[in-house]
Amino acid sequence: xxxxxxxxxxxxxxxxxxxxxxxxxxxxxxxxxxxxxxxxxxxxxxxxxxxxxxxxxxxxxxxxxxxxxxxxxxxxxxxxxxxxxxxxxxxxxxxxxxxxxxxxxxxxxxxxxxxxxxxxxxxxxxxxxxxxxxxxxxxxxxxxxxxxxxxxxxxxxxxxxxxxxxxxxxxxxxxxxxxxxxxxxxxxxxxxxxxxxxxxxxxxxxxxxxxxxxxxxxxxxxxxxxxxxxxxxxxxxxxx
Amino acid sequence: xxxxxxxxxxxxxxxxxxxxxxxxxxxxxxxxxxxxxxxxxxxxxxxxxxxxxxxxxxxxxxxxxxxxxxxxxxxxxxxxxxxxxxxxxxxxxxxxxxxxxxxxxxxxxxxxxxxxxxxxxxxxxxxxxxxxxxxxxxxxxxxxxxxxxxxxxxxxxxxxxxxxxxxxxxxxxxxxxxxxxxxxxxxxxxxxxxxxxxxxxxxxxxxxxxxxxxxxxxxxxxxxxxxxxxxxxxxxxxxxxxxxxxxxxxxxxxxxxxxxxxxxxxxxxxxxxxxxxxxxxxxxxxxxxxxxxxxxxxxxxxxxxxxxxxxxxxxxxxxxxxxxxxx
Numbered sequence: 001x002x003x004x005x006x007x008x009x010x011x012x013x014x015x016x017x018x019x020x021x022x023x024x025x026x027x028x029x030x031x032x033x034x035x036x037x038x039x040x041x042x043x044x045x046x047x048x049x050x051x052x053x054x055x056x057x058x059x060x061x062x063x064x065x066x067x068x069x070x071x072x073x074x075x076x077x078x079x080x081x082x083x084x085x086x087x088x089x090x091x092x093x094x095x096x097x098x099x100x101x102x103x104x105x106x107x108x109x110x111x112x113x114x115x116x117x118x119x120x121x122x123x124x125x126x127x128x129x130x131x132x133x134x135x136x137x138x139x140x141x142x143x144x145x146x147x148x149x150x151x152x153x154x155x156x157x158x159x160x161x162x163x164x165x166x167x168x169x170x171x172x173x174x175x176x177x178x179x180x181x182x183x184x185x186x187x188x189x190x191x192x193x194x195x196x197x198x199x200x201x202x203x204x205x206x207x208x209x210x211x212x213x214x215x216x217x218x219x220x221x222x223x224x225x226x227x228x229x230x231x232x233x234x235x236x237x238x239x240x
Numbered sequence: 241x242x243x244x245x246x247x248x249x250x251x252x253x254x255x256x257x258x259x260x261x262x263x264x265x266x267x268x269x270x271x272x273x274x275x276x277x278x279x280x281x282x283x284x285x286x287x288x289x290x291x292x293x294x295x296x297x298x299x300x301x302x303x304x305x306x307x308x309x310x311x312x313x314x315x316x317x318x319x320x321x322x323x324x325x326x327x328x329x330x331x332x333x334x335x336x337x338x339x340x341x342x343x344x345x346x347x348x349x350x351x352x353x354x355x356x357x358x359x360x361x362x363x364x365x366x367x368x369x370x371x372x373x374x375x376x377x378x379x380x381x382x383x384x385x386x387x388x389x390x391x392x393x394x395x396x397x398x399x400x401x402x403x404x405x406x407x408x409x410x411x412x413x414x415x416x417x418x419x420x421x422x423x424x425x426x427x428x429x430x431x432x433x434x435x436x437x438x439x440x441x442x443x444x445x446x447x448x449x450x451x452x453x454x455x456x457x458x459x460x461x462x463x464x465x466x467x468x469x470x471x472x473x474x475x476x477x478x479x480x481x482x483x484x485x486x487x488x489x490x491x492x493x494x495x496x497x498x499x500x501x502x503x504x505x506x507x508x509x510x511x512x513x514x515x516x517x518x519x520x521x522x523x524x525x526x527x528x529x530x531x532x533x534x535x536x537x538x539x540x541x542x543x544x545x546x547x548x549x550x551x552x553x554x555x556x557x558x559x560x561x562x563x564x565x566x567x
Contacts, residue, residue, distance in 0.1 A: 072397055074368075083555070091442060091505050091531055097324065098502035100509060101523060107465050108496065108513055108521050117491050121515055 002027060003058060005039055005051075029059060323503065328564045332472040341472070345479065349434040353411070353483040360484055362388035362412045363405055368395060371421040373446070378416060380447055380528045384497065384510050385484055386461050388414075402541055406431055412484055413541075416441070426532060428480060429541050435550065436541055437480060439506075439532040446528055454512055454524045460493020461486045462510070468501040473551055474567040477506075477534060496523075504565045506532040534567060 005023040012019050023039055025032040033052055040048050112121065272288055275281040307314045319325070334341050345351075352358045362385055364378050370392070382388045393401075398415065405413060410431055417425030423444055429436040447453060464485050469478035481499045494514060500507045510527030538547040551566075558566065 071395075087533070088442070090503065091533075094503040094505045095507065095531075097322070098500055098507060100498070100500055100507060103467055103500060104465060104496065104498050104509070104511060104513075104523055105521050107467065107498075108515075108523075109519065111463075112515060112518070112521075120491055 003032065003055060005036055005055075007039060025055075323563055326563045328561060330471050330564075330566070333470050334472055334475050341475070345475070348476070348479075349430055349432075350479045350483050353487070354479075356487055358411055360387060360411045360486055361409060362414060362484060363410045364388055364390045364414045364416070365393045365401075366415065366423075367417045368393060370416075370418055373421055373444075374416060374418045374423045376446055377423050377444060377528060381414075381416075383457050384462070384527045386459065386486060402429075402431070423530075428484075430480060430483065431541065433541060435476065435480065436538040436547070437477060437534060438536045438538070440535055442531050442533070444528065444530040447526065450525055450529065452525070454526045457495060457510060457512075457527050458493055460490040460495060461488065462493060462495035462497045463489040463491075465496055465498040465500075467498065469567060471567060473534075473537065474501060476537070477567065495526075497527075501567050504533060504567050506534070506567070508532065 003025045005025055007021045007023065008019055009021070023035070025035050032055065036052055036055060037048065040051060111117065272281060272284045275284060345354075353360065362382075364382055364385075366374050366378060370378070378390045382390045393415075402413070413427075413429045413431055415427040415429075416423045417427065419425075424441055426439040426441045427436060428439070447456075462485065464482055466478045466482060469475055478499070478501075485497065495510065495512050498507070498509045498511065500509070507529070508531070509525060509529050511523040511525050513521050513523045515521050534551075535553050536549055537551040538549050540547055553566075558564070
């Protein structure tokens with residue numbers, strides 16, 4: 001941008017169109033200052049000084065504008081409130097429809113079934129059981145099946161105990177649960193007891209320590225301790 | 241006085257209508273909305289509503305009885321219509337056996353990643369002057385994505401840092417855009433001349449805002465789950481996300497990062513899982529969560545002026561139907 005000097009004279013106050021006199025200043029800063037001086041020659045010193053100050057300010061900000069336009073500028077994009085609200089609502093509904101936890105769990109179980117985890121987890125035997133059952137459904141009698149499963153479960157349990165892994169208790173619980181469906185009533189009653197004890201263990205543990213978060217990771221030795229705790233309060237109430 | 245007159249008028253009108261029509265109108269049909277008295281109108285409407293509910297309950301009971309009576313021969317239960325059911329069929333939906341798609345995918349920009357020639361190295365940065373929330377979000381994001389580095393951008397132009405990144409062997413660039421102290425946009429750009437995707441990010445939750453979260457994500461490489469990316473566009477975005485994570489997840493870490501697409505919204509979650517049994521798995525959320533909505537996909541690296549856009553979300557053309565989704 002080029003700067004102009006506008007000079008107003010009192011004599012010309014009657015003619016608004018010709019009131020202002022325009023002078024183009026040179027783009028060289030020092031020369032422009034001299035031009036201001038020679039144009040405002042008979043004006044008081046103070047006014048000339050102020051005019052030059054103003055001119056300096058203007059040139060400074062013009063320089064800055066030119067520099068900024070070369071850099072990247074932040075572009076402001078207007079948001080439409082209606083659109084924003086619509087998007088937010090749709091997102092909430094999509095979240096509800098997604099059922100993320102279920103989807104993730106399903107996917108993980110799928111991957112487990114397809115053995116992408118290799119031999120880390122000891123579960124595949126159950127699938128093997130199922131396959132066996134389906135094959136033997138026609139030929140074998142029920143008792144035989146039960147015996148087979150009992151044996152395998154017993155083996156499984158022994159195997160797991162020797163292994164001493166964290167997940168063993170849960171495995172046992174669910175294994176016993178599912179196998180009870182095939183009609184092993186003794187086991188089911190014992191399972192229920194164990195489950196109750198488990199649940200109580202869970203509750204008593206949570207009372208003492210921080211609240212359980214998500215999948216509880218229990219170590220085997222601790223659970224035996226829970227049994228003892230669980231019986232103590234009962235005795236206490238009796239005495240008091 | 242007024243009520244009596246009103247009551248008297250209605251049956252008289254009904255009778256007159258009957259006589260005029262010559263057929264039996266049973267009961268006199270005047271719509272509830274024509275009653276001028278608000279209280280009365282409200283009362284009649286409530287009564288009508290109760291009646292409707294009763295009828296619906298009765299019909300439902302009847303249907304259930306019929307179904308039980310039929311037993312095995314009962315017709316299958318009618319499936320309720322959902323938006324996913326009614327989704328307008330997108331012609332670019334990928335068929336799993338499509339050879340053309342498979343060929344394309346083996347020769348596109350992500351081929352080196354999927355052939356294990358490159359290891360992902362990610363640069364996370366923000367727009368100018370990030371505020372507290374964005375900074376913390378960047379840090380958490382860098383713990384979630386292995387092999388990622390956070391650098392602050394002090395006024396540097398993206399176009400100039402891209403060649404530097406390529407020189408230092410980065411494979412991906414993530415820019416988190418911020419508005420009013422919250423992150424609201426994400427630009428994901430695959431570096432050696434790869435596609436650039438621009439997302440709108442919403443509902444960002446930092447780790448401390450997530451309830452029942454577990455401990456910090458460890459250094460193990462997480463698994464990746466990509467759900468529901470059906471169309472061609474969805475596939476390419478899915479591959480983009482997959483290429484952020486190293487190829488071989490460490491199953492000891494038991495961590496999984498999920499990108500779930502539902503109705504064009506991509507939900508990101510980071511969980512730790514534990515298999516309680518063969519049929520049960522427990523998951524515990526750790527790590528930040530956010531949702532993304534794709535705004536545009538550009539063919540080359542980030543270039544706002546001269547880039548060649550593969551897909552832009554045009555609201556007027558694309559948001560015309562509630563059941564049309566593009567991802």
